[in-house]
Amino acid sequence: MDGKLAVIGLGSIGSMALWQASRLTDSVAGFEAAAPAHGRSAVGGDTRLFRMVYRGNPGYYPILERSRALWAELEAETGQDILTRCGGLSIGTANGPYLNAVLETTRATGADHQVLTHEELAARYPQHNLRPDDIAVYDPHAGALRTDRAVTAAVTAARANGATIHTSTPIDSITETEGGVTLTSGEKSWTYENVIIASGGWSRRLMPDYLKAATETKRIFLTWFVARDGAQYTPEKFPIFIRIYEDRSMYGAPAVDGVTVKATLDGRGKPTPDAGNVPRELTEAEIAETTDTVTEFFPGLDPAIVRSDAFPDLFTKDNNPLLGPIHQGSRIYTATGFSGGGFKNATGFGEIAAQEALGKQTFDYLDFVCPERFRTS
Numbered sequence: 001m002d003g004k005l006a007v008i009g010l011g012s013i014g015s016m017a018l019w020q021a022s023r024l025t026d027s028v029a030g031f032e033a034a035a036p037a038h039g040r041s042a043v044g045g046d047t048r049l050f051r052m053v054y055r056g057n058p059g060y061y062p063i064l065e066r067s068r069a070l071w072a073e074l075e076a077e078t079g080q081d082i083l084t085r086c087g088g089l090s091i092g093t094a095n096g097p098y099l100n101a102v103l104e105t106t107r108a109t110g111a112d113h114q115v116l117t118h119e120e121l122a123a124r125y126p127q128h129n130l131r132p133d134d135i136a137v138y139d140p141h142a143g144a145l146r147t148d149r150a151v152t153a154a155v156t157a158a159r160a161n162g163a164t165i166h167t168s169t170p171i172d173s174i175t176e177t178e179g180g181v182t183l184t185s186g187e188k189s190w191t192y193e194n195v196i197i198a199s200g201g202w203s204r205r206l207m208p209d210y211l212k213a214a215t216e217t218k219r220i221f222l223t224w225f226v227a228r229d230g231a232q233y234t235p236e237k238f239p240i241f242i243r244i245y246e247d248r249s250m251y252g253a254p255a256v257d258g259v260t261v262k263a264t265l266d267g268r269g270k271p272t273p274d275a276g277n278v279p280r281e282l283t284e285a286e287i288a289e290t291t292d293t294v295t296e297f298f299p300g301l302d303p304a305i306v307r308s309d310a311f312p313d314l315f316t317k318d319n320n321p322l323l324g325p326i327h328q329g330s331r332i333y334t335a336t337g338f339s340g341g342g343f344k345n346a347t348g349f350g351e352i353a354a355q356e357a358l359g360k361q362t363f364d365y366l367d368f369v370c371p372e373r374f375r376t377s
């Protein structure tokens with residue numbers, strides 16, 4: 001037996017699971033096919049939005065609260081500046097479906113928020129070219145997560161706690177035997193009491209057939225722009241934002257690098273067969289729609305795309321993650337399928353994965369993320 005727990009994949013969630021597991025045991029190892037935080041994984045693209053005000057399942061809220069606390073702990077433990085706390089805006093038509101859904105979830109969760117009238121929104125955030133009936137919900141705890149810093153910090157903290165880290169070690173197979181799980185990479189093999197699969201867009205290779213059938217790897221692209229007046233798009237002046245209408249939608253983040261503003265079409269994930277070969281070039285249609293939307297939404301941005309890229313993520317059929325053993329009593333635990341929305345909760349999901357894989361109880365209402373919900377027989 002080589003140890004208590006192995007984490008396969010040290011990207012967004014695996015790095016956090018390793019960090020959390022290393023707080024519980026010094027008998028944990030991480031296996032990464034390339035290097036932690038490498039730029040072709042779902043860590044790529046510098047930032048991810050963090051927000052507590054959202055539309056959808058209120059069940060995510062306690063995990064968000066825990067994640068927020070853990071982001072602060074990771075910053076304190078490693079001295080890294082990971083979450084740029086700049087607030088967030090959800091912008092849309094007053095009484096329209098998007099903002100109604102955001103407000104309904106927010107009422108259910110009790111998240112701190114402030115509704116901004118059209119006039120307040122226009123006065124406070126003149127960067128947004130508003131439509132006549134636009135209002136916004138302001139989220140004071142939102143911000144931009146610095147992805148590569150976050151993952152590197154978690155791996156550093158795990159190593160300091162005694163975790164073993166294998167880089168450039170792609171796991172080819174996992175086999176559950178009585179009392180353990182054997183991993184192979186080329187000629188080498190290891191056996192651990194428990195294993196977490198956290199290999200993101202690559203996870204299907206290691207998953208049982210019923211989960212292969214319930215998942216798909218998708219490509220998501222990002223685009224960045226330069227402001228005509230950079231001082232208007234700093235984190236102090238320009239919160240992260242999401243704007244959704246029936247005809248167009250966009251989300252983005254301030255210029256955390258001091259130069260480029262992220263502004264990207266929302267909900268454009270497209271199936272891609274190989275997470276390791278995601279097409280990075282944007283199509284003409286993607287460029288045209290992005291340019292049109294930026295031109296309408298942000299007169300203060302030069303609408304020429306100065307940078308673009310694309311990354312993989314694993315989507316499930318219901319867009320909820322796969323957090324749990326592959327079947328009841330199994331020593332193989334999946335922490336994947338974050339469906340384009342996992343980074344904000346990476347710390348919380350990582351903690352759930354580490355604790356549950358080591359046999360500890362966490363939240364008691366997590367049926368909506370349990371992998372076995374996809375079993376048909």
Ligand SMILES: Cc1cc2nc3c(=O)[nH]c(=O)nc-3n(C[C@H](O)[C@H](O)[C@H](O)COP(=O)(O)OP(=O)(O)OC[C@H]3O[C@@H](n4cnc5c(N)ncnc54)[C@H](O)[C@@H]3O)c2cc1C
Nearest residue numbers: 009011012013033041042049171199200338340342343344
């Ligand atoms: C462009 C884009 C924008 C997004 N925006 C947001 C956002 O604003 N807010 C938000 O909350 N979420 C967002 N998301 C979603 C979020 O980033 C992902 O859900 C999350 O990062 C997925 O993390 P992961 O750990 O599953 O995968 P990854 O971070 O990709 O990690 C997987 C790791 O496993 C490794 N690996 C693969 N196969 C093996 C193997 N066989 N052996 C060992 N290692 C292996 C890979 O090399 C990689 O390092 C976005 C996603 C994308 C792609």
